[in-house]
Amino acid sequence: xxxxxxxxxxxxxxxxxxxxxxxxxxxxxxxxxxxxxxxxxxxxxxxxxxxxxxxxxxxxxxxxxxxxxxxxxxxxxxxxxxxxxxxxxxxxxxxxxxxxxxxxxxxxxxxxxxxxxxxxxx
Numbered sequence: 001x002x003x004x005x006x007x008x009x010x011x012x013x014x015x016x017x018x019x020x021x022x023x024x025x026x027x028x029x030x031x032x033x034x035x036x037x038x039x040x041x042x043x044x045x046x047x048x049x050x051x052x053x054x055x056x057x058x059x060x061x062x063x064x065x066x067x068x069x070x071x072x073x074x075x076x077x078x079x080x081x082x083x084x085x086x087x088x089x090x091x092x093x094x095x096x097x098x099x100x101x102x103x104x105x106x107x108x109x110x111x112x113x114x115x116x117x118x119x120x121x122x
Contacts, residue, residue, distance in 0.1 A: 076115065
């Protein structure tokens with residue numbers, strides 16, 4: 001065990017000065033050129049509307065079939081199967097007397113959900 005500690009100590013004594021030398025500030029770490037910053041700011045101010053438009057298209061997820069968002073139209077009245085459990089869903093439930101009361105429950109994955117076109121339970 002002592003030999004392992006000795007080897008590790010020698011390794012780190014050789015490695016730490018090299019790491020310290022590499023982490024010293026260099027010319028690239030100096031403050032950025034103010035003239036370059038001003039030119040970039042001027043270009044952004046000049047083209048801010050185009051930049052905002054492009055960003056809004058890219059971030060909405062609806063442009064050009066984005067791989068992140070997929071929208072599927074489900075016609076009214078069509079049942080859908082829940083893909084994941086919905087915690088604390090607000091539901092209307094009937095008590096033993098048939099009175100409709102507000103409640104909360106977990107809707108488990110795999111259950112079907114569909115609109116009720118019958119009577120309004122509220």
